[in-house]
Amino acid sequence: MPILKSTFKPAFQFRNGFVSTIYSGLIRKVTLEQSRERIETRDADFLDLDWSYADTSAELNTSKKSDSVIILLHGLEGHAQRPYVTGTAKVFNQNGIDAVCVNFRGCSGEGNRFYHSYHSGATDDLDDVVNHCIQEKKYSKIYIKGISLGGNVTLKYLGEDRIIPKQIKAAISISVPVHLNGSATELHKLKNKAFAIRFRKHLLDKLKVKKIQFPGILKDKDLNEIKTLREFDEFYTSVAHGFKDANDYYTKSSSLQFLPNIKVPTLVMNALNDSFLSAECYPVKEAKQNENLFLEMPDFGGHVGFIQKGDVYYNEKRAIEFVRQFDTNELNVIA
The missing domain is CATH 3.40.50.1820 (Alpha/Beta hydrolase fold, catalytic domain)
Incomplete structure (x- = not known):
């Protein structure tokens, strides 16, 4: 249209x-x-x-x-x-x-x-x-x-x-x-730093609960190394949901190709x-x-x-x- x-x-x-x-x-x-x-x-x-x-x-x-x-x-x-x-x-x-x-x-x-x-x-x-x-x-x-x-x-x-x-x-x-990869790039820019920090905190808080719920899978060292949203998707989102890495997750999950x-x-x-x-x-x-x-x-x-x-x-x-x-x-x- x-x-x-x-x-x-x-x-x-x-x-x-x-x-x-x-x-x-x-x-x-x-x-x-x-x-x-x-x-x-x-x-x-x-x-x-x-x-x-x-x-x-x-x-x-x-x-x-x-x-x-x-x-x-x-x-x-x-x-x-x-x-x-x-x-x-x-x-x-x-x-x-x-x-x-x-x-x-x-x-x-x-x-x-x-x-x-x-x-x-x-x-x-x-x-x-x-x-x-x-x-x-x-x-x-x-x-x-x-x-x-x-x-x-x-x-x-x-x-x-x-x-x-x-x-x-x-x-x-x-x-x-x-377009998830493009949006992820924007979220990592200085203009969105406050939002990215807030998202990262909430996501890491959820992972800390997962660490207790599933002992042995996550270590404190792993959580401490996640500094960005993309690193979170690399370490957790992609692995937990069957993707090869963050880029694979972004590529397959973006709705643009389905429009x-x-x-x-x-x-x-x-x-x-x-x-x-x-x-x-x-x-x-x-x-x-x-x-x-x-x-x-x-x-x-x-x-x-x-x-x-x-x-x-x-x-x-x-x-x-x-x-x-x-x-x-x-x-x-x-x-």
Whole structure:
């Protein structure tokens, strides 16, 4: 599809990508009532799902259960209570759609059962959640929204050689590093040093738990030698998940190569001032060549920082608009 024209115009103070990223990630607050459900994965691990429901009795004057749900996937070392996740859930609930916020393995406050956990290209867990929504919860309409790492998982899942259930009607990916090697290079630059240090600390804290859980596999010396995110992926992510090395992991897990195969209407929104993304993370060619792929590139927004006046962020507003209108001609297409 042609590229979508963005109408996002934030207040002056939020035109700075660093400011909008920090405000969205550390300052924003969202109040949402959630209930937790634990499901078993196909490999005998578990996922914790945090549910919130449409107020259908108030919105639709009926007690009928919603037939629609949005599956929300968080970013690297996030969880299902992060405001960029709960903000979307709240908007969809207000529009008559249930929401299930997925905690990736080890991200719900409790470590998972195995040495391996989650990564940017692990799509089987998403498939398990989709099947749970269809088989156990009986939803007839499913939407998926992934943020950052979760966005890459979403796009890769939709473009892989698998049968996508007919219940999946649309998807949205926000601030998504579709080219993992390029994004990793950007994260290691001075402009992102504060973010890289924070990610590294959280990831190493998880490895320290693994060290206790699986004695003999990890040594203090090994953990002390991990100085960068790429070294973490070299030492742990690639080895634990069956890749040859970090480059092999980045190459095989990047969603960019799967975009041509996507057959579900999908919106990708990457801000042009997102310091986490490399030039390869703006898939203009792929969007123009795939009628199901819509690319919006606002000038501003940073990394998941699409702040606008009011409680609803621009990317959340666009998400609900997209699932309602993707099959119309109201998409602000650039000629």
